[in-house]
Amino acid sequence: MGRAPCCDKANVKKGPWSPEEDAKLKSYIEQHGTGGNWIALPQKIGLKRCGKSCRLRWLNYLRPNIKHGGFSEEEDNIICSLYVSIGSRWSVIAAQLPGRTDNDIKNYWNTRLKKKLLGKHRKELQARNKGNGVVKQENNSSLLLQENSVQQQPCWPQIPAPPLSSYTSQTPSFNDQDSIRKLLIKLGGRFSDDYEPIGLNNVQFPQGSFSSTQQIQEEQVHVSSSGCMNSIGNGNSQVQFGQSNNEYCSELVQGEVSFSSVGIGEMVSTNDYSQRLLGGLEFLYGEEMINDKIMGGGCASSCCGQTTNWGETSSVMYPPLVASSFEGVMPRQSAFQELSYP
DNA sequence: AAACGCATCAACCGCCCACGT
DNA sequence: CACGTGGGCGGTTGATGCGTT
Numbered sequence A: 001m002g003r004a005p006c007c008d009k010a011n012v013k014k015g016p017w018s019p020e021e022d023a024k025l026k027s028y029i030e031q032h033g034t035g036g037n038w039i040a041l042p043q044k045i046g047l048k049r050c051g052k053s054c055r056l057r058w059l060n061y062l063r064p065n066i067k068h069g070g071f072s073e074e075e076d077n078i079i080c081s082l083y084v085s086i087g088s089r090w091s092v093i094a095a096q097l098p099g100r101t102d103n104d105i106k107n108y109w110n111t112r113l114k115k116k117l118l119g120k121h122r123k124e125l126q127a128r129n130k131g132n133g134v135v136k137q138e139n140n141s142s143l144l145l146q147e148n149s150v151q152q153q154p155c156w157p158q159i160p161a162p163p164l165s166s167y168t169s170q171t172p173s174f175n176d177q178d179s180i181r182k183l184l185i186k187l188g189g190r191f192s193d194d195y196e197p198i199g200l201n202n203v204q205f206p207q208g209s210f211s212s213t214q215q216i217q218e219e220q221v222h223v224s225s226s227g228c229m230n231s232i233g234n235g236n237s238q239v240q241f242g243q244s245n246n247e248y249c250s251e252l253v254q255g256e257v258s259f260s261s262v263g264i265g266e267m268v269s270t271n272d273y274s275q276r277l278l279g280g281l282e283f284l285y286g287e288e289m290i291n292d293k294i295m296g297g298g299c300a301s302s303c304c305g306q307t308t309n310w311g312e313t314s315s316v317m318y319p320p321l322v323a324s325s326f327e328g329v330m331p332r333q334s335a336f337q338e339l340s341y342p
Numbered sequence B: 001a002a003a004c005g006c007a008t009c010a011a012c013c014g015c016c017c018a019c020g021t
Numbered sequence C: 001c002a003c004g005t006g007g008g009c010g011g012t013t014g015a016t017g018c019g020t021t
Helices: A019-032 A051-062 A073-086 A090-095 A102-132 A140-144 A177-186 A197-202 A264-269 A271-278 A287-295
Strands: A230-233 A238-241
Touching: A019 A051, A051 A102, A073 A090, A073 A102, A090 A102
Parallel strands: none
Antiparallel strands: A230 A238
16 A cells, blocks of 8 residues: 555646746745645645645745856866765755755756766776777776776775765865865764874875866776775875775774774675665766675675776775764665764 | 757656654 | 654656757
């Protein structure tokens, strides 16, 4: 038995909103607020619309200070990095971009950003392949992977990030070590008590504002592994996440930076969650790899002892974010409220 | 100018979760 | 504790616009 519909489907109007409907809704909410009940709202103001539809219309278009289109390079960067970090949590991503709605960002990602990244990626790989003669198939996943890396299981924990309320008030360009540290903290990491800023000298991220993906693509992302060890480096430096043998990752190994305990193995091995987080990233990781990660039970059980060189598959990848006080799979809506922050 | 294909985006759908009873 | 309901979310669809042939 299914649940009762939220409104009388036969008696509600669907499709595009007329200016009159917009005006009605807007003026009512501006004067009275939503009244805490979207379902009852359309009847109050004589709109033949579903309450959910009213809510959507208000949130996405009628609300003050909504921006449409014209995404900046900075916004691109934020969207990309958050997507890689937390997956398709559009509402969370939208919360970091004032004036943007989740729907807008979702559309933008699906229709443009994804293609933009993929296009650049293809060009680069094709250029490389010309040089080394590696035979590539036409499909995207193969383009993105080295021949033998398909069989391997990189550890890539995807962890929810906490609210970044001031994320956009700062420069999102990750171009100084302190802002990187702040960002990591905001994203849920916790530096050790004896943290000293100088410790981050070993932690190097793309310098400067990574214009779209170009600079990032030059990153050598290296997922190493004795166990569930992830490391990200750009040449002569590395940041490593996690700990071997499915133990809780209580320390960030290199760079004197440590994150609090997180059972990465557990998180990654939760198929549903992994699927949600990795879904849509096929163009970054390759479909086979995504499937392997999801079906294979995650890195804890499958990738230990293997090394995947992501250098050839470089993409938009930032350090996996490690949440504190994280246990198991986070419920969607309350995920971030439950995190504790320094 | 017409036909076609592709891209974009507003809106809907259905699921999950929180909360009240 | 179980159930019902509303809010919120991500995924998907379909109408429309635009570019190409």
